Amino acid sequence: MLHQISSDDHGPLGAPMTRAIEACVHCGFCLAACPTYRELGQEMDTPRGRIVLMKEVLEGKLPIESAQPHIDRCLGCLSCEPACPSGVPYRDLISPFRAVMQSKMKRTWMERFRRTLTAQTLPFPARFRIAAYIAQWSKCLRPLLPRSMYPMFDLVPDHLPPAQAWPEVVPAMGQRRARVALLIGCAQRVLDPDINAATIEVLTHNGVEVVLPASQGCCGGLAWHTGDLAAAQKFARQNMDAFPPDLDAILTNAAGCGSAMHEYPLVLRGTEDETRAEVFRQRVMDVSLFLSDLGLLPGLFAEQKITVAYQDACHLANAQDVRNEPRELLLSIPGLELRELANGHLCCGSAGSYNMDQPSIASSLGKQKAQAVIDTGARVVASGNIGCLTQLRLHLSQAGAKISARHTMQVMRDALCAKDQSS
Ligand code: SF4
Numbered sequence: 001m002l003h004q005i006s007s008d009d010h011g012p013l014g015a016p017m018t019r020a021i022e023a024c025v026h027c028g029f030c031l032a033a034c035p036t037y038r039e040l041g042q043e044m045d046t047p048r049g050r051i052v053l054m055k056e057v058l059e060g061k062l063p064i065e066s067a068q069p070h071i072d073r074c075l076g077c078l079s080c081e082p083a084c085p086s087g088v089p090y091r092d093l094i095s096p097f098r099a100v101m102q103s104k105m106k107r108t109w110m111e112r113f114r115r116t117l118t119a120q121t122l123p124f125p126a127r128f129r130i131a132a133y134i135a136q137w138s139k140c141l142r143p144l145l146p147r148s149m150y151p152m153f154d155l156v157p158d159h160l161p162p163a164q165a166w167p168e169v170v171p172a173m174g175q176r177r178a179r180v181a182l183l184i185g186c187a188q189r190v191l192d193p194d195i196n197a198a199t200i201e202v203l204t205h206n207g208v209e210v211v212l213p214a215s216q217g218c219c220g221g222l223a224w225h226t227g228d229l230a231a232a233q234k235f236a237r238q239n240m241d242a243f244p245p246d247l248d249a250i251l252t253n254a255a256g257c258g259s260a261m262h263e264y265p266l267v268l269r270g271t272e273d274e275t276r277a278e279v280f281r282q283r284v285m286d287v288s289l290f291l292s293d294l295g296l297l298p299g300l301f302a303e304q305k306i307t308v309a310y311q312d313a314c315h316l317a318n319a320q321d322v323r324n325e326p327r328e329l330l331l332s333i334p335g336l337e338l339r340e341l342a343n344g345h346l347c348c349g350s351a352g353s354y355n356m357d358q359p360s361i362a363s364s365l366g367k368q369k370a371q372a373v374i375d376t377g378a379r380v381v382a383s384g385n386i387g388c389l390t391q392l393r394l395h396l397s398q399a400g401a402k403i404s405a406r407h408t409m410q411v412m413r414d415a416l417c418a419k420d421q422s423s
């Protein structure tokens, strides 16, 4: 697409944004893949429409107010990237655009309050735990609060598991085959710490030593996807300092975190840390990809007669191109039957803080995803992202379905546990 954006106009993020705009040939192949187009049916809520809007804002031809509602409605699910025959790197446009335009975006005081509250609690486990307890205790006050606050309450589970603590190093069982570090996340650590416990168990049973650096922090994804560049850079630097160099890989078990960490070179573009971020990025991988590359030890699992539907997390499938590996790992459990979801490529509507920012689209997508899971007839739905799991749990429960939403590593760990008990 032709444009009149000067590469000097928008700082270090200007060049990747203009490259993405130039790559778009306006063909429209991405439209059918875009969940907001399927929901709203209008051109300005498609990838192609948004690229035009962002181009015109960056050219100075369109006021940001005209584009903002459509940019805000983008889930950042990146379903448009694999659908695009021209290889438009949409991720190089949407988050940088939000960062560059952040100070110009007009927001109501309630939106600002909600965004600040989320930014100041979610990335910090201790604060988030307190906020989650307060939300639990005040669920009865829900009808007195503005409707826009409801999703914040709905997403907090009725029961919060106790905090878990791990040593800085968990040794491999048997002969050590690899040494990795694990990002233990922030919201995940509060909402479902068993995901980390399961990940560590699966890794150590496979001869992998797991390092858990105490100084690690939030991946910065929430800040980056909501346009807070300074906060995203701070989190990126904190993590690059926290993880030691003598590792075979830095693992993530939350798709959103892994995707954000792969974007550190973009987050730190034009700073003295850009090269370091590129080296760091190459060491980061999802735990399912790592285990698949390493290979599972033989005879690890006991037979599990269960049907499992696998839900692709957008930030694993679209952002990191990890699709087959989690399926192959699940299928390595004897007796497990895997089922696919109809329209599996569509986002579940969780997308970081999207549930709170765009509750009606998020809820519609969540309901559709829950129905797709129910339609498979599976007893369990597995996914590789805490955001998807929280969204699935909410909508499956609202639909009255008794289907448990588990992380891929939890399903694998349960097979290990069964083996331990039977041996
Ligand atoms: S498919 Fe790619 S090139 Fe075609 S309109 Fe969409 S983003 Fe542009």
Ligand code: SF4
Pocket (backbone or CB within 6 Å): 033, 034, 035, 036, 037, 045, 046, 047, 050, 073, 074, 075, 076, 077, 078, 079, 080, 081, 090
């Ligand atoms: S990131 Fe998702 S919601 Fe946004 S334009 Fe692409 S497909 Fe549509």
